[in-house]
Amino acid sequence: MQTLTVIVDRDTMLNLIHLESFVSLQESGSFTAAADRLGIGQSTVTQHIQRLEKSLGKQLIDRTTHRVQLTTEGEALLSYARAMLDLNGKVHSLFGENRLRGRLRLGVSEDVVASRLTLILEDFIRLHPLVDLELTVALSSPLYQMLDVGELDLVLAKRHIGETQGRLLYRExxxxxxxxxxxxxxxxxxxxxxxxxxxxxxxxxxxxxxxxxxxxxxxxxxxxxxxxxxxxxxxxxxxxxxxxxxxxxxxxxxxxxxxxxxxxxVEFVLVPRRGADAALVEALSALIVARLVPQAG
CATH class of the missing domain: 3.40.190.10 (Periplasmic binding protein-like II)
Known part of the structure; x- marks a missing residue:
């Protein structure tokens, strides 16, 4: 396992915002995608990475390749950065006035699970550690049936063109x-x-x-x-x-x-159960939209 050895002045502290940009850059694969995901400008992401490198005295991004690639030091930092962001999210959720609690039952179609679900779940459990998230993976039709009988609170699945149930995410x-x-x-x-x-x-x-x-x-x-x-x-x-x-x-x-x-x-949609906890459903729906809906332009 790689280890990162740095000398940091006692008055210098790692900026969590810079770490968030660093992790988003690694996960999204480009400065543009990271900026879109965070809702900030591309130049801001670049500045965050530069300041993080200056703070650590290490080069974190290999700038000799067209695609974003971490250096050895960047790879070593990644797990620590994720852990720090995870802890920060848990502390805010634990002591925040608007912290979410309860149980949320999510149903996801099989093909979405295979390609895009991991990062959504990571984000949710980091931001809302007091919520018990239950996951059911199945075909779209059985998921809709489970939703109808109250066994699920939110479904992420496919629908035929022309159908109207749910909130349209995108067409594929x-x-x-x-x-x-x-x-x-x-x-x-x-x-x-x-x-x-x-x-x-x-x-x-x-x-x-x-x-x-x-x-x-x-x-x-x-x-x-x-x-x-x-x-x-x-x-x-x-x-x-x-x-x-x-x-x-x-x-x-x-x-x-x-x-x-x-x-x-086909169209990918989010379908909430009538009567489900609106705050929990919206919290997870917002993450799904951020991860799945293609950015304009």
Missing amino acids: PLVWLARDPELIRLKEGEPVPLIAFPTPSITRKIAQDTLDRHKILWRIVCTCASLSGLTAAARAGMGVLVQPRSMAPDGLKEVSGGWLPPLDD
């Missing part, structure tokens, strides 16, 4: 994915081998309806309720998987060339 194109699209194409004329979630599944239904409209034969070669299982089957070359473009698993390529018809978009 669905794409056909395969380990080797050209190998799949060589079998054109044969039933399309589909790798899909079990019913009811929004992505499965869209894929099947699209193929049916274009009179293209299909067959299910793998069914699994876990995206990791579906991804393993696709990486093994069993067939074609449908996913939102930004959530395409590593090792899979988008099927192009027009031999498979374009798919409908």
Whole structure:
């Protein structure tokens, strides 16, 4: 494990705002994205990093690469910076007048969990340590059913274009994915081998309806309720998987060339339960929006 050795004057204290910019920069991968996430200017993020480096007497960011990359000293600082921010959040939550307490039951669709949920949960438990957060991962349709019967307080899931339930976060194109699209194409004329979630599944239904409209034969070669299982089957070359473009698993390529018809978009939404604790729901919803909604421009 790397250790960071610095000599800091006793009158010099690390600035938590500078540390927050440092952590956000590492997590987002760019000064622009970090600035958008924090709601400040890009030049301000740059100043925070420069002042932090000056305070420690160490270079934290490797400026010889186009992408943000930490130096050895920056990597060593990262865990300490996160711990300090975490402790600061807990202290404010513990003694703040408006601290949140209670239980919040969150339901999240399987594909969102695989790609974007970790940082949202980290932020929430750091900022609201007195809230008991319960997480349920399932397909969108079962999550809506659990919400209807009062088993969940907030759902982050997909909906079909044209549906109106929930707060729209963003719209995303669905794409056909395969380990080797050209190998799949060589079998054109044969039933399309589909790798899909079990019913009811929004992505499965869209894929099947699209193929049916274009009179293209299909067959299910793998069914699994876990995206990791579906991804393993696709990486093994069993067939074609449908996913939102930004959530395409590593090792899979988008099927192009027009031999498979374009798919409908899906929308990602937040749906609160009527009667749920409004303060808890809004606190988590704000973090989800900050992490998931694409920034304008």
